[in-house]
Amino acid sequence: MKTICFITIAFMLLGPALSWAEYDYIDISNPFLRKIPVAVPFFKTAIINDAETQISSKAADLLSKTFEFTGYFKTIDRNAYLLAPNNSDIDSPNFRNWRSIGAELLITGGLSVKNNTMEMELRLFDTFKEQLLIGKIYKGKINDQRKIIHRFCSEVIYLFSGNWGYFNSKIAFVSTGSGNKEIYICEFDGYNPKQITHDSSITLSPAWSLNAKWIAYTSYARGKPDLYIRHLTEKRGAVVARKGINSTPAWVPGKFSLAATLSFSGDQEIYLLTGTGKIIKRLTHKRGIDTSPTWSPEGKKIAFVSKRSGTPQIYIKNLDSGRIKRLTFEGRYNTQPSWSPKGDKIAYSAMENNESNIRVINVDGSNLVQLTNNAGENESPSWAPDGSLIAFSSTREGPSRIYIMTAYGTDQRRLLTLSGEQTNPDWSPRVINK
Amino acid sequence: MKKKLWISLALLLVIPGLLFTVSCAKKAVKVEPSAVTEPSEEPAEEKVVEAPITAPTEEEALVAAKEVAEEEERKKEELIKEEEVEAVEEEKVEAVEAEEAKLEEIAAKNQFTYEDIYFEFDKSTLLPMALDTLKKKAEYLFDHTYITAVIEGHCDERGTNEYNLALGDRRAESAKSFLVDLGILPTRLTTVSYGEERPVDPRHNREAWAKNRRAHFVIE
Numbered sequence: 114m115k116t117i118c119f120i121t122i123a124f125m126l127l128g129p130a131l132s133w134a135e136y137d138y139i140d141i142s143n144p145f146l147r148k149i150p151v152a153v154p155f156f157k158t159a160i161i162n163d164a165e166t167q168i169s170s171k172a173a174d175l176l177s178k179t180f181e182f183t184g185y186f187k188t189i190d191r192n193a194y195l196l197a198p199n200n201s202d203i204d205s206p207n208f209r210n211w212r213s214i215g216a217e218l219l220i221t222g223g224l225s226v227k228n229n230t231m232e233m234e235l236r237l238f239d240t241f242k243e244q245l246l247i248g249k250i251y252k253g254k255i256n257d258q259r260k261i262i263h264r265f266c267s268e269v270i271y272l273f274s275g276n277w278g279y280f281n282s283k284i285a286f287v288s289t290g291s292g293n294k295e296i297y298i299c300e301f302d303g304y305n306p307k308q309i310t311h312d313s314s315i316t317l318s319p320a321w322s323l324n325a326k327w328i329a330y331t332s333y334a335r336g337k338p339d340l341y342i343r344h345l346t347e348k349r350g351a352v353v354a355r356k357g358i359n360s361t362p363a364w365v366p367g368k369f370s371l372a373a374t375l376s377f378s379g380d381q382e383i384y385l386l387t388g389t390g391k392i393i394k395r396l397t398h399k400r401g402i403d404t405s406p407t408w409s410p411e412g413k414k415i416a417f418v419s420k421r422s423g424t425p426q427i428y429i430k431n432l433d434s435g436r437i438k439r440l441t442f443e444g445r446y447n448t449q450p451s452w453s454p455k456g457d458k459i460a461y462s463a464m465e466n467n468e469s470n471i472r473v474i475n476v477d478g479s480n481l482v483q484l485t486n487n488a489g490e491n492e493s494p495s496w497a498p499d500g501s502l503i504a505f506s507s508t509r510e511g512p513s514r515i516y517i518m519t520a521y522g523t524d525q526r527r528l529l530t531l532s533g534e535q536t537n538p539d540w541s542p543r544v545i546n547k
Numbered sequence: 548m549k550k551k552l553w554i555s556l557a558l559l560l561v562i563p564g565l566l567f568t569v570s571c572a573k574k575a576v577k578v579e580p581s582a583v584t585e586p587s588e589e590p591a592e593e594k595v596v597e598a599p600i601t602a603p604t605e606e607e608a609l610v611a612a613k614e615v616a617e618e619e620e621r622k623k624e625e626l627i628k629e630e631e632v633e634a635v636e637e638e639k640v641e642a643v644e645a646e647e648a649k650l651e652e653i654a655a656k657n658q659f660t661y662e663d664i665y666f667e668f669d670k671s672t673l674l675p676m677a678l679d680t681l682k683k684k685a686e687y688l689f690d691h692t693y694i695t696a697v698i699e700g701h702c703d704e705r706g707t708n709e710y711n712l713a714l715g716d717r718r719a720e721s722a723k724s725f726l727v728d729l730g731i732l733p734t735r736l737t738t739v740s741y742g743e744e745r746p747v748d749p750r751h752n753r754e755a756w757a758k759n760r761r762a763h764f765v766i767e
Contacts, residue, residue: 294744315744317708331712337739338712358716358740361709374713379720381713402713418710424669425710446669448707462707469707492707537708 144274144501145519148187150215152240153177154194156222156233157203168255169224172233175262176220179280182302183270184502184519189216203236204248211240231255235265237272247272259304270499279497281544284504285309285319285328286515289533296330301497301540303515303529309345320362321541322369327388329362329371340373342390351390357381363406363415366454366542372396372406372415383417396430407452407459409476416440416450416459427461429476440478447472449493453520454542455500460484462492471505473520484522495540496520504528504538656766659687659696663747663761664722668703671717673725677762681722684764685729698722699763700740701747703756708742715740722762737767 155173158165177188195210203221211219223234231254237247247268251261263280270278282301287294291308296319299306310316312334319330327350329342340359343350353359357376364371369388374381381402385393396415397403402425405418416429424445430437441447446464453459456476463472463483469490474481485491489508496503500520507516510527513534518525529535662684664677673681688694700719702711719738727733747763748755 315741317712317742317744333744338742357738358712360712374709376713376716381716402710402717404713405707405709425706446706448710464706467705 143521145184145521145523149185149217150189151177151180151186151218151220152189152194152211152214152216153180153220153222154191156224159223159225165224165226168226168231168258169222172224172258172262173222175259176222176235176266179262179266179302180269182517183266183278184524185273186218189214203234204245206238208238208240208243211238216240226255229254231257233258233261235261237269259300274499274501276499277543278499279502279540279543282498283321283325283541283544284495284515284528284538285321285330285541286506286535286538287316287319288531288535290531291533296328297531297535298328299529306529306531318361318537319539320364320371321539322364322371322388323367323542325541325544327364327369329364329373331358331360331362340390342371342388351388353386353390361405363408365412366408366410368412372408374404374406383415396432405449407450409452410454410456416452418448418450427459440474440476442478443481451494451496451503452476453496453500454498458500458520460494460496460503462494471503471522473503473522482522484518485525488525491516493537495538497540498543504540506536506538655687655690659684659764660766663763665757666718666760666762668756668760669706669714671700671714671721673721677722678725681725682729685726685731688726688731688735695735695737695767697737697739697765697767699745699765700738701745701759701761701763702743703759704743704746704751705756706743708744712740712742715742718760718762 153173153176156169158169180186181188193214195214203223206219206221208219217240219238219240221236221238225232230252233251235247235249235251236245238244239246247265249265249268251264253261266280267277270276270280279301283298284301284303285296285298288297288308293313294315294317295308295312296310296316297306297308309328310330310332312332314333316330316332317338319328321328325345327342327344329340331338332341333339334341335354337354338358338360340353340362341350342352342362353373353375355375355377357379358381359373359375361374362371363373365385370385370393371388372383372385375384376382380400381404382398383396383403383406385396387393396406397417397419399419399421402420403417406415407417408415413433414429414431416427418425419428420426421428422439425448426439427441427447427450428437428439440459441461441463444463444465447461448464449462451460458473458475460471460473462469469492470483470485471491471494472481472483484503485505485507489510490513491505491507491509494503494505502517502519504515504517506513513536514530515528515535515538516525517528528538662680664680665674666672666677667674688696698719700715700717702715702718706714716738719740723733723736723738726736743759746755746759747761748758
């Protein structure tokens, strides 16, 4: 009898012990449920003077905020820290102290400023393993602070998830602050919004190209909906101004070509165009509305909206085989599909009872989930380049604003607030080699 | 015996009496021409009644001629006056008609521009009332062959901007093809879709939505 008890107890103890050996930092089944607690004390400064202290606190704050933006982490309130900032060793911290306040990760930073240049050391530690995970030294101008912090965050995310995240990416959107619908861009966290069109008419549907170099959008600058393809920094581009509508641009991933809706033939169909606006070929061939294309990450399939079965629904076309398959069967109005850069899911706007919500469905049609509910009109989903977050527009507060949420619908928060109303966000691909 | 006698006596008197009243015709009045035809005895008093048969004297002739001339003058002046009055009247009528025509023209143009055609939610098919309105617009276009128009297609705010841009396009084209089928040259009509971007009623209720689902005509 006793032996049986001992053996069962031994097995029960063995089980968990086996799983202690290795663990993933981020649970891929729902990585946003449990947020990893991180401590980010103020950075140590070489000299204790005003300028450096200011920079150091700003940098530490930006780091905390950016970690929280990802949805994977939560930063521990600095009031809980046991040691005064600037007092601990940045390269060999007292892990026990950090563990005791609940931190599983610790980031220390060191800063020194000379004239206009700055040197920043950043280290990521695992407090339980008492290990240095990432250590980097960055050199740059004082104004490069954000870039440096973002580069470090990319390294952290790459370590944990295997992809580089979105810290260099931008979001484009439409805003009516100037009195008309114009295109604006901002950084992925809402920082530094800028107006980039000044057409004083109506602009719609911005779409970023590879590396966020070009942006395509529809504008009524010439009195009708034409498609503009514009280089962001150099003054060059093309216009597609055929008869009818020229709308819904969607760049082919990794290529200088895009799909768009053109109706010059008398029917609204999707065409493949070069980056200079020339038609390569026609992609849909059915009478009735076909619009709003979105590409799969390898560029071999498109999801689009079609009214071919009577109500607007989302279809997927394999461009190699030509096969078309209907994706959505729930609801009578499903539009604005956006294909996740991970390739497995499609987010879209579903309107039911005059209320619009964001839904996500697997590419094979399974696992339909609705991510917003009872919160005004939620439309126009756009995935972050690593597929972990979704930007969308919401009228839950009254005027339409850009919101961010995780791919699972958690952590819904407003990105930024400008005058007027903000709609139609488009999240750029990652900007490499900045 | 006495009765029979009286009766036969009465009959004897009555029957011939009847005969006499029937057969006697009225005495006709004999016309005696000699009494009427004697005007030469009193010519002065009878001049007014009849034109004198006898030849007038020179003086008399001059006076007569003068009077005739004056009469004619008077008649001419009267005629001219009448014509003038008529002309003025005509001018007035013309002016009024011109005013009316102008107003009609403005009304027709306004009707063309302000009368929109409406659609059901998520549809671009033409409703019967829309067909009637379009026929009126066709008439206007036939009457004014130099006019070209832009047909705008609009949607209500529900649904997404991109889809509504396509739907507005279909609505404008729907209206255009009906007019082309009626015989209007397609080169006279251009279509533009505004999707949900230019609502005519900014409210968020069914009434506003119904007003916004429209095709609108603009004279170029």
